Amino acid sequence: MPTPFRPRTLLVSAGILINSSNEVLLAQRPEGKALAGRWEFPGGKVEAPESPEDGLIRELQEEIGVTVAVEALEPFTFVSENCGAFHLLMPLYLIRHWEGTPVGREGQALEWAPVSTLGDYSMPKPDLPLIPKLQERLG
Numbered sequence: 051m052p053t054p055f056r057p058r059t060l061l062v063s064a065g066i067l068i069n070s071s072n073e074v075l076l077a078q079r080p081e082g083k084a085l086a087g088r089w090e091f092p093g094g095k096v097e098a099p100e101s102p103e104d105g106l107i108r109e110l111q112e113e114i115g116v117t118v119a120v121e122a123l124e125p126f127t128f129v130s131e132n133c134g135a136f137h138l139l140m141p142l143y144l145i146r147h148w149e150g151t152p153v154g155r156e157g158q159a160l161e162w163a164p165v166s167t168l169g170d171y172s173m174p175k176p177d178l179p180l181i182p183k184l185q186e187r188l189g
């Protein structure tokens with residue numbers, strides 16, 4: 051019997067920034083990256099020996115130019131999904147406090163979206179279960 055292919059687990063932390071109008075920040079994945087054009091929550095791969103929180107704080111600074119304190123990261127939920135080449139493990143954090151104004155530092159478009167409109171955005175498949183969860187939490 052051939053051994054079934056077991057992809058490695060990829061740890062990706064993502065942040066759900068929430069503004070005072072209860073909208074969440076979406077970023078459009080830039081051309082040239084996997085899933086280009088899809089709308090996602092900013093974040094990225096955690097690099098050893100970072101904690102998931104340290105990795106997210108670094109990614110938010112790099113991708114959207116905001117400074118977030120570790121105390122401002124509220125664990126929300128996680129995604130665990132086989133994506134073929136890797137198994138995605140993605141903790142997501144709610145963030146209501148940060149310093150700076152989000153800008154797409156890698157050329158990506160950013161949009162503040164009321165949670166009632168999240169279904170209108172083309173998101174990566176692993177993100178789809180997050181939509182009703184966010185609507186329940188913030189709607």
Ligand SMILES: Nc1nc2c([nH]c(=O)n2[C@H]2C[C@H](O)[C@@H](COP(=O)(O)OP(=O)(O)OP(=O)(O)O)O2)c(=O)[nH]1
Nearest residue numbers: 062064083084085090091092093094095174176177
């Ligand atoms: N940041 C983020 N990644 C997501 C989401 N949903 C989802 O399937 N992913 C996947 C897409 C990618 O395969 C992986 C994250 O990779 P990435 O390209 O953002 O990683 P990174 O920021 O470290 O970028 P790079 O240095 O590899 O260019 O997780 C999401 O909502 N946010």
Ligand SMILES: [Mg+2]
Nearest residue numbers: 092093094095
């Ligand atoms: Mg990223």
